[in-house]
Amino acid sequence: MKIHEYQAKQIFRNAGVPVLRGQVARTPDEAAQAFRDLGGPLAVVKAQIHAGGRGKGTVKEHPSQRGVQLVRAADEAAQVARNLLGNCLVTIQTGPEGQTVRQVFVEEGCDIARELYLGIVLDRAAARPVLMVSNEGGVEIEKVAAETPELIYREHFDTHAGLQSYQVRKLCTRLGIQGAEARSAERFMKSLCRLFVAYDCSLAEINPLVITRAGEMIALDAKLTFDDNALFRHPELKELRDLSEEEPAEVRAANAGLSYVKLDGNIGCLVNGAGLAMSTMDLIKLHGGEPANFLDVGGGANTEQVTEAFRILLGDPNVKAVLVNIFGGIARCTTIANALVEASRQVGFNVPLVVRLEGTEVDEGRRILAESDVAIISAESLTDAAQKVVATLK
Amino acid sequence: MSILVNKDTRVICQGITGKAGAFHTKGCLEYGTQMVGGVTPGRRGEKVEGLPVFDTVEQAVAETGANASMIFVPAAFTADAILEALDAGIELIAAITEGVPVMDMVYVYDKIKRSQATLIGPNCPGVITPGECKIGIMPGYIHQPGCVGVMSRSGTLTYEAVWQTTNLGLGQSTCVGLGGDPIVGTSFIDLLRRFEADPLTKAILMIGEIGGTAEEEAAAWVAQHVTKPVAAFIAGRTAPPGKRMGHAGAIISGGKGTAEEKIAALEAAGIEVAQSPAEMGQAVQRAMQRKGVK
Numbered sequence: 001m002k003i004h005e006y007q008a009k010q011i012f013r014n015a016g017v018p019v020l021r022g023q024v025a026r027t028p029d030e031a032a033q034a035f036r037d038l039g040g041p042l043a044v045v046k047a048q049i050h051a052g053g054r055g056k057g058t059v060k061e062h063p064s065q066r067g068v069q070l071v072r073a074a075d076e077a078a079q080v081a082r083n084l085l086g087n088c089l090v091t092i093q094t095g096p097e098g099q100t101v102r103q104v105f106v107e108e109g110c111d112i113a114r115e116l117y118l119g120i121v122l123d124r125a126a127a128r129p130v131l132m133v134s135n136e137g138g139v140e141i142e143k144v145a146a147e148t149p150e151l152i153y154r155e156h157f158d159t160h161a162g163l164q165s166y167q168v169r170k171l172c173t174r175l176g177i178q179g180a181e182a183r184s185a186e187r188f189m190k191s192l193c194r195l196f197v198a199y200d201c202s203l204a205e206i207n208p209l210v211i212t213r214a215g216e217m218i219a220l221d222a223k224l225t226f227d228d229n230a231l232f233r234h235p236e237l238k239e240l241r242d243l244s245e246e247e248p249a250e251v252r253a254a255n256a257g258l259s260y261v262k263l264d265g266n267i268g269c270l271v272n273g274a275g276l277a278m279s280t281m282d283l284i285k286l287h288g289g290e291p292a293n294f295l296d297v298g299g300g301a302n303t304e305q306v307t308e309a310f311r312i313l314l315g316d317p318n319v320k321a322v323l324v325n326i327f328g329g330i331a332r333c334t335t336i337a338n339a340l341v342e343a344s345r346q347v348g349f350n351v352p353l354v355v356r357l358e359g360t361e362v363d364e365g366r367r368i369l370a371e372s373d374v375a376i377i378s379a380e381s382l383t384d385a386a387q388k389v390v391a392t393l394k
Numbered sequence: 395m396s397i398l399v400n401k402d403t404r405v406i407c408q409g410i411t412g413k414a415g416a417f418h419t420k421g422c423l424e425y426g427t428q429m430v431g432g433v434t435p436g437r438r439g440e441k442v443e444g445l446p447v448f449d450t451v452e453q454a455v456a457e458t459g460a461n462a463s464m465i466f467v468p469a470a471f472t473a474d475a476i477l478e479a480l481d482a483g484i485e486l487i488a489a490i491t492e493g494v495p496v497m498d499m500v501y502v503y504d505k506i507k508r509s510q511a512t513l514i515g516p517n518c519p520g521v522i523t524p525g526e527c528k529i530g531i532m533p534g535y536i537h538q539p540g541c542v543g544v545m546s547r548s549g550t551l552t553y554e555a556v557w558q559t560t561n562l563g564l565g566q567s568t569c570v571g572l573g574g575d576p577i578v579g580t581s582f583i584d585l586l587r588r589f590e591a592d593p594l595t596k597a598i599l600m601i602g603e604i605g606g607t608a609e610e611e612a613a614a615w616v617a618q619h620v621t622k623p624v625a626a627f628i629a630g631r632t633a634p635p636g637k638r639m640g641h642a643g644a645i646i647s648g649g650k651g652t653a654e655e656k657i658a659a660l661e662a663a664g665i666e667v668a669q670s671p672a673e674m675g676q677a678v679q680r681a682m683q684r685k686g687v688k
Contacts, residue, residue, distance in 0.1 A: 093636075121647075122496060122500075122576055122577070124576045124577060124606045124607070124608070124643070125606070125607055125608075125611065127499075127500060127503040127504070127577045128500050128504075129500070159497060159500050159501060160501070197497060200495055200496070200497050202496065227495055227496050227497065227642075228642075229469060229493045229494060229495045229496070229642065230495035230496070230497060230498075232469075232470060233470070233495075259640040261634075261637050261638075261639060263634065271550075272550055273548060273549050273550025273551060273553075273640075274548060274549075274574055274603075274639055274640025274641045274644060275546070275547065275548020275549065275550060275551030275552075275574070275601070275603055275629045275641070275644075276548065276549075276550040276551045276553075276554060276629075276671075277639070277640060278548075278603060278604070278629040278630040278632075278633055278639050278640075278644065279551055279554075279627075279629045279630075279671035280671075281630075281632045281633070282629065282630065282631040282632050282653075282670075282671065283670055283671055283672065284632075285631070285632045286669070286670055291632060294633070294637075294639050294640065296640040299531065299549070300414075327550045327553045327554055327557070328533070329519070329531060329532055329533045329549065329550060329553055330531050358557065359533055359536065359553060359557075360533050381672060382554070382670070382671055382672035383670065383672040
């Protein structure tokens with residue numbers, strides 16, 4: 001689960017990770033008021049969307065407006081907010097369609113001495129989290145990682161003991177940080193690593209991380225992603241979820257216990273199992289088609305879930321044909337066949353439907369389909385299924 | 395011979411009184427697995443499918459001599475269940491449960507690696523040695539005793555591969571579902587080492603997917619240590635970056651973990667890569683022919 005920068009900063013503040021003062025604004029007036037409340041000579045107005053790259057992103061409706069802007073007066077803060085709010089911000093991470101800005105964060109300014117990068121992710125190969133820092137702050141860290149990986153310094157840390165002082169010293173030495181700055185860095189990094197574990201984060205990223213002229217390390221940006229599987233033990237985080245930032249069909253699928261990802265093609269896929277679902281997409285592409293989605297109905301799918309899956313699939317106006325690929329293990333072919341018949345009754349198929357059934361209760365499943373009045377193109381194998389569904393579009 | 399499990403493996407089910415635990419205990423019994431009991435705290439004395447239920451794994455081991463456990467407890471309690479099995483001296487722990495928090499697995503993984511035990515999963519179909527022992531949720535009938543060692547990060551895609559090798563008459567020595575999570579107890583390399591040493595296994599099929607670097611690491615290990623023919627398939631060639639494809643582990647992040655990178659690494663290691671999921675079995679045949687293995 002992703003959250004907004006201003007929400008992440010509240011968590012940072014509570015955990016003792018230094019951030020600047022700021023206020024959320026949902027109207028230009030609120031932005032102006034926030035500027036006055038902060039009381040400084042300048043402030044920064046930042047669009048709040050779940051995608052990164054906001055500083056370089058542009059607003060569709062106001063091409064000269066960036067997603068992050070320095071302002072020096074209350075009315076200027078209001079004007080920037082007006083340009084952003086309700087409009088569409090396009091960044092390298094949003095794709096060309098962009099993302100609607102529904103709130104801005106107005107934050108006080110600070111005297112920046114240097115900009116750094118800091119990230120914490122789970123290192124799967126090491127099976128523990130890794131803290132990464134670099135002097136190459138403020139730029140695309142992916143580029144640094146690809147071109148000059150030696151400029152990113154890494155320390156794995158124990159999730160129970162936390163980041164150790166010597167590890168901070170190693171990092172500070174490499175970064176060229178010393179004295180009061182190093183002491184500030186130690187508090188900062190240790191608190192952040194503790195927070196990462198305590199909140200079951202899968203990603204914490206601060207770009208830029210700054211050191212002020214006063215020698216304090218501060219998170220100028222804040223990005224947190226949480227492990228969905230651990231949300232059950234963080235009820236307070238669930239309230240931070242912003243459904244307007246998510247694809248409605250994906251939210252709907254998740255509520256039905258389905259795993260769905262919308263894609264750009266026109267062949268809807270309904271499959272059991274994540275690996276088989278991905279492979280089915282690959283196979284469609286291999287035979288010249290374009291998958292409209294990833295959809296895994298899971299192992300224990302019942303009739304209601306599968307019917308809902310068909311509703312979601314057919315609710316996508318781009319879908320011109322549907323491929324059902326089931327290798328029954330736990331999921332039985334009969335369940336899928338009955339759901340197909342039921343979905344046809346409730347939703348009605350107005351596009352060609354190719355079905356490939358294999359595995360548990362396959363003969364019975366095929367019989368149910370054959371005896372129903374649902375128009376089905378049945379396929380014998382994976383390749384046959386992919387070829388047939390692509391052919392329906394030619 | 396085979397790896398990890400065989401006809402002598404004595405299995406308990408943690409979470410046996412739950413719906414999934416009871417259902418799959420029955421499935422394993424029907425397959426011929428030596429299921430010897432189950433564990434659900436507070437339910438000692440009950441029976442499920444005629445098997446005795448115990449309060450703790452320690453009790454179950456003492457009274458049944460179990461050396462393997464199949465875990466079906468809810469995700470929030472899975473780490474605890476794995477650690478309990480480990481503490482009781484269980485040698486093979488298969489955690490089927492989906493949705494275990496990653497931070498739990500960081501801790502569990504560390505404990506497992508310091509022990510002699512093997513953990514399969516979590517979020518996996520389990521492990522099967524055809525004709526001898528099935529621990530998990532895979533449909534038994536698609537398997538056939540044979541010579542291909544199958545290891546996979548995905549469930550149903552494994553069934554697909556198994557079905558293909560069965561239809562080609564190759565059969566399987568042992569099939570292991572590693573699990574779809576970012577941290578799982580057993581890696582491809584752990585299994586490559588076992589399959590390479592197993593006399594019954596003549597060829598190895600590795601089924602990977604996008605995300606992480608497990609396939610690249612396995613490829614490097616194959617190039618150095620494996621003499622047997624190896625074939626592979628990678629799912630997720632068409633998956634867009636940044637989107638989690640069902641499995642928590644199947645996500646391309648920061649430009650890493652793409653199918654192209656993995657396929658290139660596998661091919662560089664001399665592994666026969668199936669271009670389509672429909673020809674995983676044939677890829678094994680080609681790998682065997684190339685090395686002159688029959």
